[in-house]
Amino acid sequence: MSHHASHIDLHSHSRVSDGSLRPAELAQAMFDAGVRMFALTDHDSTDGLKEAATQARALDIKFVNGVEISTRWERQTIHVVGLGVQTENAELLRGLKFIQQLRKDRAAGIARKLEREGVADALSRARKLAEGGQITRNHFAQLLVEDGRVKDKQKAFKQFLADGKRAYVKADWPAMQTAIHWIKSAQGLAVLAHPMRYGMTGSKRRRMIEAFADAGGDALEMGGGPNTAADTQVIAEDARRLGLMGSVGSDFHDPAQGWIKLGICPPLPADISPVWTHPRLSDSSAVIRS
Ligand code: AMP
Ligand code: MN
Ligand code: MN
Ligand code: MN
Numbered sequence: 001m002s003h004h005a006s007h008i009d010l011h012s013h014s015r016v017s018d019g020s021l022r023p024a025e026l027a028q029a030m031f032d033a034g035v036r037m038f039a040l041t042d043h044d045s046t047d048g049l050k051e052a053a054t055q056a057r058a059l060d061i062k063f064v065n066g067v068e069i070s071t072r073w074e075r076q077t078i079h080v081v082g083l084g085v086q087t088e089n090a091e092l093l094r095g096l097k098f099i100q101q102l103r104k105d106r107a108a109g110i111a112r113k114l115e116r117e118g119v120a121d122a123l124s125r126a127r128k129l130a131e132g133g134q135i136t137r138n139h140f141a142q143l144l145v146e147d148g149r150v151k152d153k154q155k156a157f158k159q160f161l162a163d164g165k166r167a168y169v170k171a172d173w174p175a176m177q178t179a180i181h182w183i184k185s186a187q188g189l190a191v192l193a194h195p196m197r198y199g200m201t202g203s204k205r206r207r208m209i210e211a212f213a214d215a216g217g218d219a220l221e222m223g224g225g226p227n228t229a230a231d232t233q234v235i236a237e238d239a240r241r242l243g244l245m246g247s248v249g250s251d252f253h254d255p256a257q258g259w260i261k262l263g264i265c266p267p268l269p270a271d272i273s274p275v276w277t278h279p280r281l282s283d284s285s286a287v288i289r290s
Helices: 025-030 049-059 092-116 122-130 135-146 153-161 174-187 202-214 229-242
Strands: 037-040 060-071 076-083 189-192 219-221 243-245
Touching: 025 037, 025 049, 025 243, 037 049, 049 060, 060 092, 060 202, 076 174, 076 202, 092 122, 092 135, 092 174, 122 135, 135 153, 174 189, 174 202, 189 202, 202 229, 219 229, 229 243
Parallel strands: 037 060, 189 219, 219 243
Antiparallel strands: 060 076, 076 189
């Protein structure tokens, strides 16, 4: 079986977290962009998988159950994507519930800080934007843009929401190792999301990736989204050294975010084993579980 990498997108978001499309709309957008195998990986929730899987089946494209889990390694937030997870797994569900509560508590804290900055009704408005899905900093960024406090979301993060800024509230996410354990319990593969986006020095990043591999992590994202071709080469080095597979994904959130295109994922280096050919993901009976 061979897929061209640009037909594969294993990292994306819907309205179940901070994406702008409904899960079925996302499946359609993937199809329209030429993607033939994709994963929905909402932040800390599997609630959109059934709808996305149903639409993917109607379009005759492959769907992989996914989730992007917020974790902590040495005080830093690290995102771990679980692919091919069994959504009914009790351990995974309990873990995600725990994080969902952390998100609610953190949202209340962020809202208090924003209200002190003069943003009215921040919590109820953010809840409304999230429509019952996970409340993320992206929703608060949207409020700040709506209120004309900042020009765009980037500035909202830079001035208010990024680590250490005025409305930042730390969340005590579970350890990276714990989240990997949940993913494995649910028969999934653990993928380290966007390894170049944590603002780490090379040596710290390599230590983090070693900890990821030691905990049973399976693959590193090395293409798609904001990754450059040079990033791919850097991360491929780590994958070779530690015997990890490679994954690709756009980290798509919003069609208006024009610089991130669905399914525009560069090919993996030829000697890197693609995570999507792993039996757990390429066996469609396991993949189209919902
Ligand atoms: P959260 O998981 O609630 O802390 O929110 C993190 C999300 O906010 C990420 O998944 C991105 O979608 C978005 N985000 C983080 N940093 C930035 C930034 N500097 N500019 C725009 N969006 C960002
Ligand atoms: Mn996001
Ligand atoms: Mn992420
Ligand atoms: Mn993401």
